[in-house]
Amino acid sequence: MRDFSADLAHLAINTATLRKQLALPAILEACARRGIRRVCPWRDQVASAGLASVARHLKDAGLGLSGYCRGGFFPAADAAGLRAALDDNRRAVDEAKTLGAPCLVLVVGALPGALQGRPAHNDIALARAQVVDGIAATLAYARQVGMPLAIEPLHPMQAADRACINTTEHALDICDALDASQTGALGVAIDVYHTWWDPKLESQIARAGHERLLAYHVCDWLLPTRDLLNDRGMMGDGIVELQKIRGFVEAAGYAGPAEVEIFSERWWSTPAAAVLDTCVARYHTVV
Numbered sequence: 086m087r088d089f090s091a092d093l094a095h096l097a098i099n100t101a102t103l104r105k106q107l108a109l110p111a112i113l114e115a116c117a118r119r120g121i122r123r124v125c126p127w128r129d130q131v132a133s134a135g136l137a138s139v140a141r142h143l144k145d146a147g148l149g150l151s152g153y154c155r156g157g158f159f160p161a162a163d164a165a166g167l168r169a170a171l172d173d174n175r176r177a178v179d180e181a182k183t184l185g186a187p188c189l190v191l192v193v194g195a196l197p198g199a200l201q202g203r204p205a206h207n208d209i210a211l212a213r214a215q216v217v218d219g220i221a222a223t224l225a226y227a228r229q230v231g232m233p234l235a236i237e238p239l240h241p242m243q244a245a246d247r248a249c250i251n252t253t254e255h256a257l258d259i260c261d262a263l264d265a266s267q268t269g270a271l272g273v274a275i276d277v278y279h280t281w282w283d284p285k286l287e288s289q290i291a292r293a294g295h296e297r298l299l300a301y302h303v304c305d306w307l308l309p310t311r312d313l314l315n316d317r318g319m320m321g322d323g324i325v326e327l328q329k330i331r332g333f334v335e336a337a338g339y340a341g342p343a344e345v346e347i348f349s350e351r352w353w354s355t356p357a358a359a360v361l362d363t364c365v366a367r368y369h370t371v372v
């Protein structure tokens with residue numbers, strides 16, 4: 086395994102980790118100041134700061150991306166909604182390209198309207214079929230511009246409202262269906278928060294291999310977890326076997342960064358500098 090104790094070469098920060106303390110330009114500055122080389126920004130943060138301005142800022146600061154968050158949310162209740170989702174994903178691909186992202190992360194969506202508390206139906210098989218169609222259509226465009234798509238399987242507790250692809254195996258089955266020759270155009274983002282519990286995690290990561298392991302997200306699973314979405318733990322504060330899982334992805338050929346992605350009311354109410362310092366310390370010792 087790679088040695089993370091000596092430097093920050095393989096650390097990336099998902100900028101949602103600091104979204105309530107700082108605007109994106111200040112997050113970029115804080116990361117660059119610490120010698121962190123890569124970030125994964127969110128579309129809303131980029132939109133607030135201005136796409137061209139963020140692209141310039143990244144270049145000037147010598148910062149690269151570990152991914153771009155996010156595309157997806159393909160299912161819809163009607164044809165207009167499905168079309169709108171494809172248009173939006175095309176824009177996300179273009180933004181990712183402008184920012185020089187290595188991949189666009191897909192949170193694929195689930196029952197239309199469920200995120201707003203009003204699901205249009207409860208046919209998860211239909212949602213899954215629309216997800217496959219949506220990825221296929223987006224992939225056709227993403228291939229043209231050279232932007233890999235990373236399907237992020239989410240924990241099944243979010244199957245109704247955020248993503249109806251819930252295991253690495255399911256995500257890889259879709260990769261097999263849409264990119265059988267493993268061109269690197271379609272792969273997965275492995276997030277330990279969503280996948281640590283999976284009895285097939287090691288074998289499916291091995292199955293993914295170098296070509297399809299496009300991103301690796303770290304945080305921790307707290308006991309108790311008080312909020313399914315916004316109570317992620319800092320690495321080392323929970324029960325995820327972080328180094329074991331990193332061993333899985335590295336054994337499969339993953340050579341990219343470990344991206345810290347923590348949605349947490351606790352860490353959002355901690356000063357940004359202290360959050361980043363803790364991320365750096367835990368990266369060295371437990372990631």
Ligand code: ZN
Binds near residue numbers: 237274276302346
């Ligand atoms: Zn993630």
